[in-house]
Amino acid sequence: MTEKRSRPPKRLLLLGCGGFVGSHLVDRLLAETEDFVVGFDPCTTKVATHLQNPRFQMHAKYLQQGWDDGTLEKAIEEADVVINLAAICNPSDYNTRPRVVIQSNFTDVLPVLDRCAELGKWLIQYSTSEVYGRTLSSYVKGDQYKDPDLYVQEEEDTPMLMGPIQNQRWSYATAKQLLERYTYALHDEFDMPYTIIRPYNFFGPRMDYIPGRDGEGVPRVLACFMAALLDGKPLELVDGGEALRVITSIHDAIDSVMLMLDKPEGAKNQIFNIGNSGNELHIYELAEKMRKVYAEVSGDDRFLEHPINTVTAEAFYGPGYEDCDRRVPDISRAWRQLGWAPSRSIDEILRETVSYYYNLYGPGGSATNRYETSY
Ligand code: UGA
Numbered sequence: 001m002t003e004k005r006s007r008p009p010k011r012l013l014l015l016g017c018g019g020f021v022g023s024h025l026v027d028r029l030l031a032e033t034e035d036f037v038v039g040f041d042p043c044t045t046k047v048a049t050h051l052q053n054p055r056f057q058m059h060a061k062y063l064q065q066g067w068d069d070g071t072l073e074k075a076i077e078e079a080d081v082v083i084n085l086a087a088i089c090n091p092s093d094y095n096t097r098p099r100v101v102i103q104s105n106f107t108d109v110l111p112v113l114d115r116c117a118e119l120g121k122w123l124i125q126y127s128t129s130e131v132y133g134r135t136l137s138s139y140v141k142g143d144q145y146k147d148p149d150l151y152v153q154e155e156e157d158t159p160m161l162m163g164p165i166q167n168q169r170w171s172y173a174t175a176k177q178l179l180e181r182y183t184y185a186l187h188d189e190f191d192m193p194y195t196i197i198r199p200y201n202f203f204g205p206r207m208d209y210i211p212g213r214d215g216e217g218v219p220r221v222l223a224c225f226m227a228a229l230l231d232g233k234p235l236e237l238v239d240g241g242e243a244l245r246v247i248t249s250i251h252d253a254i255d256s257v258m259l260m261l262d263k264p265e266g267a268k269n270q271i272f273n274i275g276n277s278g279n280e281l282h283i284y285e286l287a288e289k290m291r292k293v294y295a296e297v298s299g300d301d302r303f304l305e306h307p308i309n310t311v312t313a314e315a316f317y318g319p320g321y322e323d324c325d326r327r328v329p330d331i332s333r334a335w336r337q338l339g340w341a342p343s344r345s346i347d348e349i350l351r352e353t354v355s356y357y358y359n360l361y362g363p364g365g366s367a368t369n370r371y372e373t374s375y
Contacts, residue, residue: 004034005258007033009033010035010081012079012082012261013040013078013083014039014085016086018043019041019043019085019086020202020204021085021199021202021253022047024204024251024254025083025254026050035261036056037056038057038078038079039057040072041086045214063086067112076112076115077115079121080122082112082116083257086108088100090218091169091172092317094168094170094171095167095168095171095320102174109179113179113182116186116192117192120190120193121192123195124197125179125180125195125197126199127179127180127196128172128198129199129200129275129329130176130324131173132159132160132327133160133173133324134162135325136161137151137325151326152329152330153329155271155273166320167322168320170322184196195260195270196270197256197272198272198275198329200275200327200329201247201248202249203247203350203353204352204353205352206356207219208222213367214367218316224236225290226357229303229354234307235290235309236309237283237311238316238323239313241282241287243283243323244327244328245280245283245286245326246277246278246280246328248275252342252343255342259340263337270333273329274329274331274340277331278342279346279349289350291305292304294354296351297358297362
């Protein structure tokens with residue numbers, strides 16, 4: 001039996017409750033609080049186990065649909081807190097359908113923001129570490145990350161550097177940045193309480209989709225590597241996998257928002273980096289670790305030598321892709337304001353996640369048909 005948190009129950013509105021982060025948040029809220037959770041998301045699969053819970057009300061629709069039929073406006077009016085997770089957030093979309101990316105991350109959210117401001121609702125807005133763009137170090141020839149001031153990302157200090165318009169990779173980051181600026185402007189003008197969360201590569205079960213199993217397209221790196229291992233195909237390193245990322249457990253990530261809800265006085269009117277810089281690695285190192293963990297989980301040592309190829313960014317994503325070179329978060333604010341610090345190691349995260357997908361989609365896995373999942 002999970003111990004309940006001691007704070008008074010709230011009525012929460014979760015936009016994008018059926019995605020990776022949203023579904024983990026619903027799990028935890030229903031288990032650890034007496035909150036009533038209202039969710040909007042066109043997809044119910046990842047929250048299917050909660051659909052009969054009397055403290056969960058699901059609207060299986062896009063934000064735009066909810067806005068058109070009045071259900072979303074009513075839900076905002078009734079909510080104590082609005083948490084927005086709705087987004088298209090796969091880099092393969094950013095340069096191939098940038099108009100839709102900008103709409104889903106900015107335009108579609110505007111009426112929600114305006115209504116929150118009119119009603120003085122506390123808005124918790126999920127943004128992205130991508131708003132920082134590339135590091136200053138990446139523009140300084142020969143720097144090679146000698147000076148942390150040129151690459152460590154601090155919420156109120158670090159500039160936001162992005163490539164030219166033709167590099168449409170930045171459609172997502174700029175839409176999120178504008179969303180942050182609009183949120184801040186509403187706070188400034190109308191005193192709307194807000195919290196902005198900038199996630200750093202959250203990893204865990206239920207992330208994205210596995211092509212050929214529960215979706216089609218090019219997901220983020222974890223799901224790409226998982227699919228390749230399950231299908232016996234080479235892992236593909238974009239531009240040699242030189243880019244650096246910090247990998248953060250979804251459980252650590254959910255801890256941070258649970259603390260925000262527990263401690264509104266520490267969370268309101270703040271921007272938080274949420275990431276685990278103890279888990280920094282190059283993407284080529286991630287590929288090597290994943291095949292090692294897959295070999296352990298499957299008990300098949302042949303995966304220790306599973307092929308890893310390199311591919312150009314243009315061949316993998318098409319024209320207009322430009323990578324974030326490195327993302328190292330300063331998380332001192334989350335510690336100071338909330339008492340939050342991540343604790344799960346990269347090995348722990350990969351073990352949990354690879355096991356989850358292997359048990360679902362590996363040989364003898366519980367999902368036997370395409371598009372069948374056991375969530
Ligand atoms: C992601 C997304 O933009 C956002 O969803 C999000 O805000 C953020 O980062 C996050 O997850 O916190 P990115 O980390 O670039 O951006 O996305 P991934 O697809 O996970 O790619 C990570 C790195 O792996 C990139 O350098 C990419 O080029 C590389 N990659 C990806 C490969 O080498 N091989 C692949 O098969 C896929």
